[in-house]
Amino acid sequence: MSVASLLAAADTVPAPDVEWSALSPFLVVVVGACLLLPIAGLLPRRTRVAWSALFTIAVALGAIGASAWVWHDLSRVGPTERTTVAGAYAVDKFSLFLIVVICVGVILATLLTEGYLRREDLPGAEAYLLYLASASGAIIMVTAADLIVLFIGLEVLSIAAYVLAGLHRRRLRSGEAALKYFVLGGFSSAFFLYGVALIYGATGTTNLVGIAEYLATHRLLDEGLLLAGIGLLIVGFAFKVGGVPFHVWTPDVYQGSPSPVVAFMASVVKAAAFAGMLRVVVVALSTHRLDWQPILYAIAVLSMIVGAVLAVVQSDVKRMLAYSSINHAGFMLAAVSTGADEGIAAVLFYLAAYTVLIGGTFGIVTLFGRRGDGHHDIDDYRGLARREPFLALALTIFLLAQAGTPLTAGFLAKFYVIQAVVDAGSWWLGLVAMLAATISAFLYLRIVLTMYAGVTDADVEVAEPTAEPVRRIHVPLGAKVAIAAALVLTIAIGVVPDPLTHASRTARPELVAPGD
Amino acid sequence: MVESFVFAVAAVVIVAGAVGVLVNRNPVHAALSLVATLFGVAVLFVALEANFLAAVQVIVYAGAIVVLFLFVIMLLGVDQSEDLDVEPLIGQRPAAIAIGVVLIIGLTGVVLTSSLTGAPAAHEWVRDGAEVAQIGRLLFTDYVFALEITSLLLLVAVVGAVTLARTIRGETVDLDEPVPVLPGDPVDLIDEDVE
Numbered sequence: 241m242s243v244a245s246l247l248a249a250a251d252t253v254p255a256p257d258v259e260w261s262a263l264s265p266f267l268v269v270v271v272g273a274c275l276l277l278p279i280a281g282l283l284p285r286r287t288r289v290a291w292s293a294l295f296t297i298a299v300a301l302g303a304i305g306a307s308a309w310v311w312h313d314l315s316r317v318g319p320t321e322r323t324t325v326a327g328a329y330a331v332d333k334f335s336l337f338l339i340v341v342i343c344v345g346v347i348l349a350t351l352l353t354e355g356y357l358r359r360e361d362l363p364g365a366e367a368y369l370l371y372l373a374s375a376s377g378a379i380i381m382v383t384a385a386d387l388i389v390l391f392i393g394l395e396v397l398s399i400a401a402y403v404l405a406g407l408h409r410r411r412l413r414s415g416e417a418a419l420k421y422f423v424l425g426g427f428s429s430a431f432f433l434y435g436v437a438l439i440y441g442a443t444g445t446t447n448l449v450g451i452a453e454y455l456a457t458h459r460l461l462d463e464g465l466l467l468a469g470i471g472l473l474i475v476g477f478a479f480k481v482g483g484v485p486f487h488v489w490t491p492d493v494y495q496g497s498p499s500p501v502v503a504f505m506a507s508v509v510k511a512a513a514f515a516g517m518l519r520v521v522v523v524a525l526s527t528h529r530l531d532w533q534p535i536l537y538a539i540a541v542l543s544m545i546v547g548a549v550l551a552v553v554q555s556d557v558k559r560m561l562a563y564s565s566i567n568h569a570g571f572m573l574a575a576v577s578t579g580a581d582e583g584i585a586a587v588l589f590y591l592a593a594y595t596v597l598i599g600g601t602f603g604i605v606t607l608f609g610r611r612g613d614g615h616h617d618i619d620d621y622r623g624l625a626r627r628e629p630f631l632a633l634a635l636t637i638f639l640l641a642q643a644g645t646p647l648t649a650g651f652l653a654k655f656y657v658i659q660a661v662v663d664a665g666s667w668w669l670g671l672v673a674m675l676a677a678t679i680s681a682f683l684y685l686r687i688v689l690t691m692y693a694g695v696t697d698a699d700v701e702v703a704e705p706t707a708e709p710v711r712r713i714h715v716p717l718g719a720k721v722a723i724a725a726a727l728v729l730t731i732a733i734g735v736v737p738d739p740l741t742h743a744s745r746t747a748r749p750e751l752v753a754p755g756d
Numbered sequence: 757m758v759e760s761f762v763f764a765v766a767a768v769v770i771v772a773g774a775v776g777v778l779v780n781r782n783p784v785h786a787a788l789s790l791v792a793t794l795f796g797v798a799v800l801f802v803a804l805e806a807n808f809l810a811a812v813q814v815i816v817y818a819g820a821i822v823v824l825f826l827f828v829i830m831l832l833g834v835d836q837s838e839d840l841d842v843e844p845l846i847g848q849r850p851a852a853i854a855i856g857v858v859l860i861i862g863l864t865g866v867v868l869t870s871s872l873t874g875a876p877a878a879h880e881w882v883r884d885g886a887e888v889a890q891i892g893r894l895l896f897t898d899y900v901f902a903l904e905i906t907s908l909l910l911l912v913a914v915v916g917a918v919t920l921a922r923t924i925r926g927e928t929v930d931l932d933e934p935v936p937v938l939p940g941d942p943v944d945l946i947d948e949d950v951e
Contacts, residue, residue: 253893256900270908277915328901361926366919373912380905388902396909403916409924418920438866444874454874464870468863 256326261313263329264306265339266379272299273372280365292365293354293718296372300343300350303379307336307343321750323385327447330385330519330750334588337747338382338515341592345507346375348599348722352500352606355716359611360408360498367407371504374400378512382519385751387436387446390516394432394480397512398425401505405497411613417496424489425479432476438469448524449751455527470525470532474539477521480513481569484542491554494562495616499609502558503602506565507595514572514587519749522579529579536577537669543570544676551683557605557616560683564642567680568594574673575657578664581748586656588744593641593649593733600726601638604631607713618690625692628713632691634723639684641730644677649733652741762803770796787825794818808888 260267272295280292311333314321321332353367377396384390402425406418440446442465443454460466479486494502521532547567554560568590575586608624608631609615625632641648644655654677662670715723733740769792776789794817801810843849895903 253896256897274911325901326898328899363922366915369915370912370919373908373915376908377912386902388899389905392902392905392909396905396912399909399916400912403919406920409920409922410926410928412928434863440874441872442870442874444872458873460873462870462873464866465873468866468870 257324259322259324259331262310262322262324262331264310265303265336266329266376266383268303268306269299269343269372269376269379272296272302273369273376276365276369276372280369283365285363290354290364290718292368293350296350296368297347299372300346300375304340304343307339311336321752323449323752327449328386328389329383330752331383332750332752333743333747334519334584334749335379335383335515337588337743338511338591339379341511341588341595342375342378342382342508344592345504345511345595345599346371348507348595348603348726349500349504351718351722352503352599352603353498354718356498356500356606356613358716359714360410360613362408362410367404367501370400370404370407374404374504375508378508381512382515384516384519385448387439387448387451387520390520391429391433391436393512394476394516395429397509398429398480401425401509404501404504405493407501408498408613411496413496414498415496417493420489420496421493428476428479428486431472431479435469435472435474435476438465438472442466442469448520452524452526452751455525466528467531470521470528471535473520474517474532474535477513477517478539478573481510481517481573482543482566483539483569483573484546484566486539487543487546487566487569490566491559491562494565495556495558499558499602499606499613502561503599503606506598506602507591510565510569510572511591511595514576514591515749517576518584518587519751522576522584523749523751526579533577533579536573537666540570540573540577541669541672543567543573544673545570545679548676548679548683551680552686555618557608557618557621557687560618560687561601561605564680564683565598567676568642570676571654571657571673574669575660577669578660578666580660580664581745582656582660582663584748585741585745586653586660588747589656589740590653592740592744593653593730596726596729596733597638597641597650600634600723600730601642603719603723603726604635604638607631607715607719608635610713618687621687621690622693623691631713631715631723634727635691636688637727637730639688641734643681643684647731647734649730649737651734652737656741759803762799766796766799766803769793769799783829784826787822787829790825791818791822794822806887808891 276292276295276299279295283291310331314331314333314336321330323330349371350368353371356362357364357367374397377393377398377400380393381390381397384393402418402422405421406415408414436446439451442460442463443451445451445454455466475486479489482490493505497505521536525532543566547563547565547570551560551563551567554563572587572590575583575590577583605616606613608621608628637648641650644650644653654673658670658673661667661673773789773792773794773796776792777786780786780789794813798810798813798818801807801813
């Protein structure tokens with residue numbers, strides 16, 4: 241084929257329709273990441289004002305604004321749900337809701353990272369660039385309507401997250417965390433990809449709409465490939481959310497990674513993985529609910545129980561919070577396993593609340609870690625309430641919210657999950673969830689009590705004038721803003737949950753064939 | 757007849773290469789075993805008349821990527837071998853082997869006993885060079901989003917590699933030992949002029 245005939249043929253290839261306005265949240269983040277690269281390169285190594293962080297926050301706010309605009313547009317003009325770019329990018333309220341959650345996670349992590357980088361004397365802007373890049377991968381995952389696109393999104397998200405785990409180059413544990421996360425994450429990606437291949441072999445397409453339509457109109461005589469594919473996909477997703485038995489990386493990675501990065505991993509990575517799981521497993525493979533439901537039941541029950549029990553016996557606060565995140569993942573998996581609309585709404589509410597809670601919690605843990613990020617033993621928290629009353633009070637509120645205390649965001653998150661599970665008829669799962677919530681409450685109370693108790697010895701010491709002045713923890717402005725915002729949101733969602741509840745119920749993942 | 761013979765030979769080469777990657781203690785030998793595996797896959801592509809894929813397989817994977825591996829191994833030095841005999845968790849390895857064998861048997865069983873179902877591809881089967889045009893057409897129509905975001909993946913990989921490969925300034929903060937106070941530690945001091 242000559243060049244001339246190739247050029248002639250080029251005109252005959254119909255380019256797929258691209259709806260740029262619907263892509264705008266994604267484009268804002270990607271273009272922002274690409275702009276941050278030269279901006280950060282041109283800035284001097286140290287600046288008084290953290291321009292890179294401010295730019296990252298502006299980009300995330302821009303993406304939130306774009307999502308709000310598209311959301312408004314979806315309600316105003318039809319069709320309500322659609323796909324664009326040849327059916328690869330789903331435009332629905334589900335994806336927009338999660339894009340907002342992801343951007344909130346990015347903003348909180350960025351605010352915390354600013355002070356962290358200064359404290360640890362680390363070079364700046366890569367962290368923000370990787371946050372934005374990882375968030376764009378997460379946005380690809382929440383909008384993907386094709387398994388290949390979903391996989392590439394997963395890789396973009398994960399590769400940035402691996403590097404973020406190793407961000408503190410001078411800390412050996414950080415490097416260890418990055419290596420462990422990378423090797424195990426590579427394995428889980430391979431499982432996921434094999435699952436995609438087997439599902440393609442069984443259905444003849446990677447498009448989620450195509451898969452759902454094919455399975456709805458055909459009865460497979462031979463379901464082996466499909467079932468094996470579903471199993472492998474669930475392994476890939478369960479690894480990313482940290483569900484038992486695919487959780488073993490979580491404690492080491494959470495302990496070793498820089499604390500602000502953990503806030504990012506726990507919120508954004510989990511949100512993206514749950515989005516993929518909901519859209520692929522619950523929606524596209526809804527015809528095979530009876531096949532995947534038992535697997536999810538098992539993972540959910542194991543995650544809730546193992547996460548809660550092992551969290552209680554840890555002595556390192558970051559490891560405790562890692563196991564508690566496994567416990568939270570178990571709650572969300574229980575809601576996913578219902579396969580019902582209430583379950584999806586419960587997961588979305590939980591993800592939104594959890595992003596705020598974990599941002600605040602790890603914000604304070606970052607500060608308590610001090611320089612070197614090493615003061616995370618439970619004994620280091622002893623008596624902190626006296627020295628740092630405000631931070632201790634804030635951490636108490638966040639931990640009580642994670643435990644599910646009424647009037648906080650955490651209570652309704654857990655309540656909706658149990659309600660959805662019981663509505664779906666699996667009351668036994670609801671019982672397990674309540675049991676796990678009780679066990680994990682012990683863990684949060686243990687940290688709180690450690691902070692408020694154990695003052696007696698220290699009191700005596702301080703009563704005498706000591707040679708060493710009492711060192712207060714320096715709270716950078718970014719961390720102040722992040723913690724205050726997280727506190728306000730935690731209480732606000734708990735007291736006035738209606739807007740978020742309504743939004744999470746409206747945001748349902750849809751599968752719409754392209755070109756309609 | 758010829759097809760199954762070619763498949764059998766290629767399959768033996770692929771599996772032998774894969775096993776070689778695992779059991780060779782010398783990383784250079786392992787990388788060369790990987791070439792055998794990738795080459796066997798290329799032969800399978802030829803047997804399926806996917807000539808373009810076969811060429812890409814040889815040029816990109818067997819050529820570029822493995823050569824890159826070899827470069828890295830040579831630059832880092834081949835004699836840096838890890839001691840793999842220490843077992844951090846007792847019973848971990850037998851358990852891993854047992855579960856791995858179960859997984860292999862399960863997946864092989866599924867793949868052997870199942871048949872490809874699914875809708876036939878919407879695009880007709882083409883041969884003789886037209887496949888390049890067809891792949892190109894698909895990449896710029898149905899899979900254009902996947903193609904474009906692959907560039908994002910490469911960008912992330914480059915940024916990540918640069919971030920991790922930069923020279924470290926400053927001293928290493930050690931393993932478990934928390935650092936009490938380092939010079940320049942930004943803590944607010946109460947009663948600084950007590951003395």
